[in-house]
Every structure is written in structure tokens, then in C-alpha cells.
Amino acid sequence: MNRTSADLVVVGSGPGGAMTAALAAEAGRDVLIVEEGSNYTIDSAPSFSLAEMDQKYRNGGLNVTFGQTNITYLEGRCVGGGSEINAGLYHRPLATTLEQWREFTRIADFAPAQLWPHFEAVERECQVASFPGGNGPASALLRMGAGKLGWSTREIARFWRYDQGADGAFAGRRQSMSETLVPRALRAGARLLADTRVLRLDHRGGRVTGLVVLRGGRREQIEAKRVVVCAGAVQTPRILRRSGLTHNVGDSLRLHPMIRVTATFREEINDPAFGVPTEQVDQFKPDLTLGCSYSSIPHLALWMGAEQGGKRDRLRDYRRTGIFYVAAVGTGVGTIRDLPVLGEPLVRLPLTGDDLARIGEGLSKLGQLLFAAGAVEVSNPVAGEAAFRDAAALEATARKLPQGRMAVSTIHLFSSCPMGDDDRVTATDSFGRVHGFSNLYVNDASLFPMSPAVNPQGTVLAIARRNALRMLGG
């Protein structure tokens, strides 16, 4: 068996891992990043394309949590992790959310005022920006509809860099981890092992001694003085559990369930060339977020209801139709286990009655907004049911959404190894060190005690920065 060694091994190169690796390498540590996926550039495939799904999504994007309603979830599996495939929306969470976390699991040194400097550093160092050329027709429509109802909206900044060309037009480029923190870590001397799957951690007497990995079909041993697991909310607990570490590991997964509808208007509201519309209705935060999605023809076909006559006529007129979503703070708590023999993950999570009521409330509000903005038709998220022509019909459906008959999805998963000093409910201490270990850490969205109630990437980066600096003695 081949042997490699490093002072610090970071498992995973998504936001948590990339931040940890960059800070550690810049602090002079001998860092090795181990990533299960391959190393692609951000330009290797168009965003949201079939090729991108093949290259960068785990299982081509087909992962499911099981419950009365199955929820499809996406995970990045490539250098840069989820940051390579998400919309890159940046938020700070509400101070009240962070205070709720602190109380829930007794997190030390976690007052909002102690955390804001980390968010400021992320905003400064990871290229958080708004598009200088406005945020597109679908966003304008969302803003207009919300305005008629007296609801507040906000343009959300993104991890994006915008450069103005000689013709005055702005060109944007995603600032994912493969563009920012991974190269920064490598420039500071970190090494990267892509296409390398961690099978288990070896440990003795409360210390990790190394990792067993699978690389090119062969098992290899990596010796490590310290290990930070940042493989995301599903893979991190799997690695820990495979290594025999089970205390509050993989028992408390949470997520943001999301449903989508298409809405058709008399006028053109869809410009797929514009990319992801970034306006969100923030009137109902933290429980609910309403917004608009990337609305290319394939995506419209995906979310449009099936009708006898097919979708051809409706798609021919695609510029009058857009995709809109309701994202909720889920109340269900799920588990992650590996199936015996197969060694594949079984993720179970209930979509609770409260979740259905909350999503229904969001759908009702979204319907009000869309019809107020001039929609002539809104698709029905319940499979096989007819589209809505007015807000009242939509509201009647929204009040009693059925289990198991809606397409519910998410890309926001967290809380599977929560942090805090209350070890009855946490897997790690207040800074991500796994209970009972002196040199094993978690530093990704798994640590969140509860939902951040916003797109989580900014919070992952800020908390990873906080914890990494603490680990490095800063």
C-alpha cells in the first residue's frame, strides 16, 4: 500500500475545506487536500448543462432522501464541491438566527458581533458582488408583484466577479472555490489529491493517525498529524461513521425543502442569457423565501406540468414564462446511514406536516405575488393536477398539499454533525473539534446546529474561517 503524509489533511475541497486549506497553508502548515471528485475548471462545462451534471454532480444529480415525500438533493462532487454547481448567492444570516444556534447547542464565543468580522473577510476575499447591469426582467417582475402587495424584496449578491468589456457590457464569472480559495491554498504550498475517496480514518486513543483512501482503484494510506473533515452534510457523517465515530453523527440532518412552479405572463419576462435572477422576497424570512430561478427551456420543461397536448406550444413561447420557487426552513430532522454490504448512503428525512403547511403558505403567497404581477397561468406543483388561472384556486390547493405527490428538492443540507459545548446534542465542540479527539475536526455545513434560513455558502465560509483560525492558534 502506498503511503503519503501531511501535517494537516483536509478532506473535501468545497467552501469549508477550501477555506481551511487556504488559511492553514498560508500559516505555513504542510497541507494535503483530499477530494473525491475530479479537478475541473469552472469553464469545463456550461452551467446547468448535461456535461456539468456528468462532471461535477454526485450521481449525476440523482440523490434522494426517503420519507412520505422523497426529496431530491444535489451534491457537488468535484474540486470546489457545491460552490461549483450552486447559484452562488451570498447572505449573512440574521443575528437572531445565530443567537438561536448559540443557545440551542451552547456554542462558545458565538455572539453575532464576534462573527461579523468573519463574514466581512469572506465578502472581501471571496469576491461577493451584485451585477452592475441590473438583475433582469424576472427579478423586476418579482419586485413589482411584491411591491403591489407591500412586501419587501432584496437583490442578493453572489460569489461572482463582473468585468466591463470595451463595449461597456459586463461579463460575469463565478467565483467558486476552484477559482478562489483552492488556488490560494495551492499557491501557499498545499497539495491536492483529486479523484481520491476516503474510506475511513484510523485512530487510537482519541487521536487520528491517518486515513485509508481509494485512489485509481487502489487502497493507499495517508499519515496525518491532524485531519479536518469538510465533505459536506451527507458525506462528512458517512466518513465519521465508517470510522466508528457515531456520537451525534448523522442523526440530525436538516435541509431547506424547495418547490418550484412555472408562471406565464402576457409580456416577455424571461431572458435565459441573463442567468440566475437574484431578487428574493425577504418579507417572510426566516421561515420562507420566495424567488425566481434560472429558466432555460430544459428547466422550464422540467418544472412545467405535463398536459395532454405536450409542452411544445408553451415552450415555443418560453420568453413569457419563468420558474419561481418557495424555499422553506424545514422542521424535519433526518438520519444518514450506510447500507450494509452496498456501503451506499440511506438518507431518511420526514417532510413534516408543519413543513407542508409552511410550503403551502409560501406557495399561496407566491401565487398572490405572481397573479398581482400579471400572471395568466401558474403551474400546479401537485403531479397530474391542472394549472391555476387565479390566486384563489391556487390558495385552495396550497392549504392542503399532499404528501408524496410534489417534486420537492434541495441543495441546502446541514446540521448532521452539530457543534457546541452541549455534548448531549453535538458531535463536536464549539469550534468543530470532534468530541473525544484531540486532532480531528469537522468544518463544513454539518456543524450548523439548525438552519441558517438563507443560502448557506456564506455562513459555511465564515464559520470555517472562524474555526480554522482557532485551530491554527490565531
Add this chain to the structure above:
Amino acid sequence: MSKNPLRARLDTVVRALVETAIADELGRDDLDGVPFVAETAEVMTRRLLGMQRYLGGGLMMMSLAFDAGTRATDGAAFHALPLARRRRALARVRGLQFGVANSFADFYGKLGGFTFWSHLEENHALDAVLGKGS
């Protein structure tokens, strides 16, 4: 090298299901001149094989069982039925409204449709299906 018979049967059944899903997307009972049908079926087979084995394996078994099951209801294996009758057979599954049936119908209907339209868009071939200027 010749294909293993089970894999060959799977390819045939997936192709038949994908053709049916595309016919539903387009609202018609023939696919004359419609491009990227074979490519869509290839991607869908790849997705089945790339999923977690217990999910992909389940869907594969359901696909094969559904193909054989229409012998009893429609007098022939699903892949041997004319497209219009295949559409009616798949619509019956959608109408069952329980979890496993919905997952099966959604895999081919939603993901098959998405894959088909993605092929058209990525190859600048939408006009072939939607008409000029789309």
C-alpha cells in the same frame, strides 16, 4: 464484443420508455424527424447505471417488470407496442399516485424530458422541434 442479454434488454426498454417520454413532451404519437432520441436514451441509461445501486437497480427492475407487465394488459411487451399505446400505458402508471410509481414515471418523464430538451438546446437544435426562431 456482444452485450450481455440483460443489458441489451435494458437498453431496449429504456429506449422505449424514453421515446414515450419524448412523445409525451411533444404531445404526438410519432417521433419522425425528431433528433436526439437515441442520445437521450443513452444518457438515461448512464444515469441509471450511475445512481446509487439500490436506487438504480430498483428502477432498472421496475423498468424490466413494466415492460413485461404490459403483455398482460396490452397484449405485448411495452417496447413492442406502438407509441400511442405506450403513451397510454405510461399514463396509467402516472395515474396510480403512489410513491414508487411516481418515482418511476418521474424518472423517465421529468428527467427524460429535461435531458431531451438539454440535448436540443446544447446542440442548437431547438428549431427542429419548436420551429424557427426559438
